[in-house]
Amino acid sequence: MISQLITGAGYWSPLLWLAFLILFALIGYLIYSRGNPSYKKDTEQVKPYLSGNAEPAKEKIQVKASDIYWGFIEALKGYYKVLQAIHTGDLRDYILWYLGVGTIILFLLVGGA
């Protein structure tokens, strides 16, 4: 037997939910069926109106993760400019930095002894 679930926030009736689902699907279908059937797919007719401008690629209009901390990078751009130039992506460069900085630290720690 399908019964109602009564909670402190209201009630849940699966049959009522189903009835509304069918009702709204029917209303949706009625609206859809009254649409313009002469629409041509894959043409400008289905693209958004952007004051006559071409629709940019989806990737270009996305909000990127880096946009969130854009202000931070902008404020520290002098620092980032140097840092980004150092980041060549070449592992040999990083090893060279590691060895260079390691040598300096080693020299400072034991050089005086």
Next chain:
Amino acid sequence: MGKLTNFKRSLWVFHASGGSCNGCDIEIIAALTPRYDAERFGIKLVGSPRHADVLLVTGAIPRDFADKLKRIYEQMPDPKAVIVVGNCGTSGGLFYDSYNLVGPIDEIIPVDVYVPGCPPRPEAIIDAVVKAWLKLEKLEKELEGKKE
């Protein structure tokens, strides 16, 4: 104007202004004011070409606007009609030999009704819309014939 048997709905119009001096645009607005009240015939300006039956174009169309105008025309659903309002769009008008113009408009998109004038009176614009309506009636009939 006879009875419309195929195009049985209000006429929605999209207005695109390309390099106009605003004279024609002001007359279009005048056609919607209480004195002329085009809306009582169901003629209404809409904000997107995707909702429009008629494209109303003003201006002599500068080079940069030509592809945008073409796109606006292509985004309109069928059947559709185009009205050119003013001398500039009709023939180039005062600016016909300007280096930066690609008009007249009928060299960019197909035009159905021309309204010459600098600027034309609101009555002339409303008359043009009625002429476009008759054209749409014919086009709608053809579309329905294709469906059957």
